[in-house]
Amino acid sequence: MDIQKITYVLKAISIKGIVRTLQYGYSRDRIDKKSSHNLSDNKKLSSGELKFVNFIEGGIQLNFEHASVALIFLSHNLIQISWEPGKSPIPYSIAKFDWEPQLPQIKSSNSGQILICGDISVIIDNSGGICFQDLKGNLLKRDNPPIREGDRWSLSTILTPEEHIYGLGERASSFNIRPGNYNSWNTDPAGSYSHGKDPLYIGTPIYLSLSNAGSHLVFFENSFKSYFQIDDSFKASFFGGMLRYYIIFGSFETIISQLAELIGLPCMPPRWVFGYHQSRWGYQKEADIREVVKGFEEHNFPLNAIHLDIDYMDGFRVFTINSNRFPGMKKLSSDLEVKGIKLVASLNPAVKRDRKYEVYSEGLSKDVFCKLPNGKILSGVSWPGWSVFPDFTKTEVRKWWKQQYQKLIDEGISGIWHDMNEPVSFSAWGDKTFPVTTSHFMEGQGGDHLEAHNIYGLLMNRAGYEALQEYAPNKRPWIFSRAGWAGLQRYAWNWTGDVETSWESLKQTIPTILGLGLSGHAFSGVDIGGFSGSPDAELYLRWFQMASFLPLFRTHSAIGTKPREPWVYGEPTTSIIRNFLQLRYKLLPYLYTLAWEAARSGISPIRPIFWENPQDQNLWDIEDEFLLGDAILIAPIIKEKEFIRQITLPQGIWYSFWDTQKYIGPLQFEVPVSLEMIPLFIKGGTLLPLEEDGKIYLHIYTDPGSTTSNHIYFDEGDGYGSWRVDNFQLIHNQNSLDISWTHEGDYPFPFPLVTVRVHGKQLIEANVDGSIHPIKANTFVTPIFKNLKLCFEE
Numbered sequence: 001m002d003i004q005k006i007t008y009v010l011k012a013i014s015i016k017g018i019v020r021t022l023q024y025g026y027s028r029d030r031i032d033k034k035s036s037h038n039l040s041d042n043k044k045l046s047s048g049e050l051k052f053v054n055f056i057e058g059g060i061q062l063n064f065e066h067a068s069v070a071l072i073f074l075s076h077n078l079i080q081i082s083w084e085p086g087k088s089p090i091p092y093s094i095a096k097f098d099w100e101p102q103l104p105q106i107k108s109s110n111s112g113q114i115l116i117c118g119d120i121s122v123i124i125d126n127s128g129g130i131c132f133q134d135l136k137g138n139l140l141k142r143d144n145p146p147i148r149e150g151d152r153w154s155l156s157t158i159l160t161p162e163e164h165i166y167g168l169g170e171r172a173s174s175f176n177i178r179p180g181n182y183n184s185w186n187t188d189p190a191g192s193y194s195h196g197k198d199p200l201y202i203g204t205p206i207y208l209s210l211s212n213a214g215s216h217l218v219f220f221e222n223s224f225k226s227y228f229q230i231d232d233s234f235k236a237s238f239f240g241g242m243l244r245y246y247i248i249f250g251s252f253e254t255i256i257s258q259l260a261e262l263i264g265l266p267c268m269p270p271r272w273v274f275g276y277h278q279s280r281w282g283y284q285k286e287a288d289i290r291e292v293v294k295g296f297e298e299h300n301f302p303l304n305a306i307h308l309d310i311d312y313m314d315g316f317r318v319f320t321i322n323s324n325r326f327p328g329m330k331k332l333s334s335d336l337e338v339k340g341i342k343l344v345a346s347l348n349p350a351v352k353r354d355r356k357y358e359v360y361s362e363g364l365s366k367d368v369f370c371k372l373p374n375g376k377i378l379s380g381v382s383w384p385g386w387s388v389f390p391d392f393t394k395t396e397v398r399k400w401w402k403q404q405y406q407k408l409i410d411e412g413i414s415g416i417w418h419d420m421n422e423p424v425s426f427s428a429w430g431d432k433t434f435p436v437t438t439s440h441f442m443e444g445q446g447g448d449h450l451e452a453h454n455i456y457g458l459l460m461n462r463a464g465y466e467a468l469q470e471y472a473p474n475k476r477p478w479i480f481s482r483a484g485w486a487g488l489q490r491y492a493w494n495w496t497g498d499v500e501t502s503w504e505s506l507k508q509t510i511p512t513i514l515g516l517g518l519s520g521h522a523f524s525g526v527d528i529g530g531f532s533g534s535p536d537a538e539l540y541l542r543w544f545q546m547a548s549f550l551p552l553f554r555t556h557s558a559i560g561t562k563p564r565e566p567w568v569y570g571e572p573t574t575s576i577i578r579n580f581l582q583l584r585y586k587l588l589p590y591l592y593t594l595a596w597e598a599a600r601s602g603i604s605p606i607r608p609i610f611w612e613n614p615q616d617q618n619l620w621d622i623e624d625e626f627l628l629g630d631a632i633l634i635a636p637i638i639k640e641k642e643f644i645r646q647i648t649l650p651q652g653i654w655y656s657f658w659d660t661q662k663y664i665g666p667l668q669f670e671v672p673v674s675l676e677m678i679p680l681f682i683k684g685g686t687l688l689p690l691e692e693d694g695k696i697y698l699h700i701y702t703d704p705g706s707t708t709s710n711h712i713y714f715d716e717g718d719g720y721g722s723w724r725v726d727n728f729q730l731i732h733n734q735n736s737l738d739i740s741w742t743h744e745g746d747y748p749f750p751f752p753l754v755t756v757r758v759h760g761k762q763l764i765e766a767n768v769d770g771s772i773h774p775i776k777a778n779t780f781v782t783p784i785f786k787n788l789k790l791c792f793e794e
């Protein structure tokens with residue numbers, strides 16, 4: 001623990017608080033001692049002898065001596081497998097139930113059952129082993145017969161030597177998580193974390209496999225505490241519940257969009273969210289906020305949001321505002337609104353035990369809090385001291401919790417930040433969460449914390465999302481959350497929590513966010529500069545440069561760290577940061593279009609480099625670069641004093657953003673870098689919209705011989721009014737380029753003129769809908785057009 005960390009921990013926790021964490025640890029252990037979660041006398045059982053076979057809609061059901069399995073094709077490349085016995089999951093994550101019935105061809109033989117649907121054939125042998133093949137007989141996946149031990153299922157899948165595994169939610173590991181051992185048990189690492197820490201806040205049991213056989217994705221719909229051992233095989237073990245999992249085969253686009261069909265699409269955020277956010281645990285009062293805003297104005301730095309950490313509350317009582325520190329929240333929010341700056345407020349699930357506090361007393365009378373098996377309300381420790389916690393697994397509780405947000409919305413709060421929802425109860429030792437025996441309502445089915453823990457945050461977000469929908473009906477809800485599970489993307493973004501301030505954690509950001517994206521969590525971000533410490537100018541700058549290309553673009557830091565407004569480092573840092581801020585704002589039309597695409601397909605704006613060419617194994621381990629959409633490749637600087645950077649480019653033409661230098665991939669090479677920049681490459685064939693000073697620039701990067709299409713999405717920036725999508729088709733010839741421009745939707749094109757700029761060729765003639773336009777420096781200005789022909793120098 002470094003000095004800074006100790007200071008902030010001490011500042012944050014009083015002596016009384018420390019005593020409480022001792023008391024809590026003691027009481028949690030005592031409660032859990034009585035629990036029956038004891039494995040010792042359970043035998044390992046496999047499914048046993050096959051008894052009989054049933055044909056069911058879309059698939060087959062096999063009854064074995066000790067278990068049964070139902071295998072159903074939900075679509076021709078999405079298969080649901082459910083092994084019983086075991087409690088069925090409440091389908092909190094599931095967005096689609098009415099799949100069009102599939103009619104797989106089924107062949108039974110003495111050695112097993114074969115199902116063929118679309119391009120997939122599945123073979124279930126008589127001991128419960130399942131093989132997946134393509135129609136050519138290539139093996140895609142092989143699951144051993146699962147094993148049951150007491151209430152616990154485990155399943156092992158054989159991996160091929162070259163197979164790479166990605167995802168499992170939020171992981172501080174290498175991007176390829178094989179080999180490794182991982183837990184799914186949402187956890188606050190407390191203080192800060194860096195590479196190797198496990199588990200973290202979001203342990204989504206979704207992974208992507210990439211091998212010579214192609215790619216597939218697996219989602220275990222089982223929220224129980226679980227762990228995954230990945231080496232020669234992928235072994236998944238669950239502390240309870242039936243063993244239900246889904247497998248999706250196909251290309252990345254197919255896999256991710258099918259996943260999104262199953263667990264829901266991310267919601268379309270308001271446009272301001274893509275601007276810059278400033279936050280700090282330690283902006284204590286209104287004057288601090290106004291001061292920060294003034295700083296942004298004085299330094300000519302754009303700003304779209306300020307975040308209020310827990311200090312805005314009255315004694316950490318959730319849904320209250322401290323009236324000494326924030327005597328006029330409404331006035332503050334409306335003053336900021338005029339400047340285009342939104343307020344985002346932090347919320348924790350813990351409710352202070354204080355009879356005079358309405359949320360607590362009302363909650364008591366409505367019976368909303370989690371209870372222990374003896375019927376008493378569970379008390380835990382959080383920022384407000386002894387606290388109780390809503391049981392979000394009950395519809396009426398979510399409804400009650402939802403109603404609380406109205407107070408904040410009435411004060412002009414635009415966005416919500418959900419923290420501590422793993423959930424956390426501070427404890428001097430052991431697991432910093434509820435006793436595992438805590439009883440949850442589980443929509444009437446009843447269940448313990450082993451089952452409810454991982455979905456606690458998901459359901460808190462659901463309540464919050466529904467609150468914003470209801471109380472700010474003309475705005476699009478925007479929440480970001482520290483914890484979550486499969487389905488979180490429907491309600492909230494996330495961020496990577498309390499990352500340590502270090503070069504190592506800067507480096508970790510890329511694999512962590514890529515893994516989140518492949519687990520369904522399309523929109524993430526990181527505390528710029530790291531949470532726990534005080535970065536020097538170089539580390540802050542490099543972190544800032546990387547985050548300029550992440551969905552959530554926010555500086556945040558722990559209490560007790562040095563000030564970290566983006567100008568505090570002075571020159572040259574301040575000017576470089578301003579340039580990156582400006583670049584981010586230029587990219588808004590592109591970012592917003594990616595958000596719209598994500599909201600239709602589930603595909604994260606942040607993608608691994610192998611997305612470009614899954615066949616190229618040299619890309620499978622690249623974790624120091626990422627793609628923003630399919631047009632921009634970012635190679636952030638993640639090492640101290642690095643001025644030469646090794647770059648890997650996938651196949652195709654790539655142009656350096658800074659000087660239009662052309663590269664032909666696949667290629668590995670070195671480029672010199674300076675503090676002023678990080679390497680950025682634009683893919684040939686792209687039409688990249690950049691917005692600057694109220695004008696739009698269409699940057700065209702040529703790729704002779706190809707046909708490409710690009711979209712730009714526009715709307716009011718919030719709400720549910722009209723929209724438009726501009727579609728550009730580009731036919732790139734050797735010395736000319738034909739562009740046709742069509743659009744859908746009623747929203748008027750927001751610019752009177754467009755500036756077209758060509759990269760990679762010398763422009764000699766621009767024919768816009770039949771008339772020739774004057775050209776200067778490879779650039780010309782035109783109103784909206786239908787057809788454009790560009791002619792280049794030979």
Ligand code: MIG
Nearest residue numbers: 281309310419497498557558
């Ligand atoms: O126990 O609200 O991850 O961003 O500043 C720490 C105070 C609670 C953890 C969050 C962090 C936030 C801090 N919170």
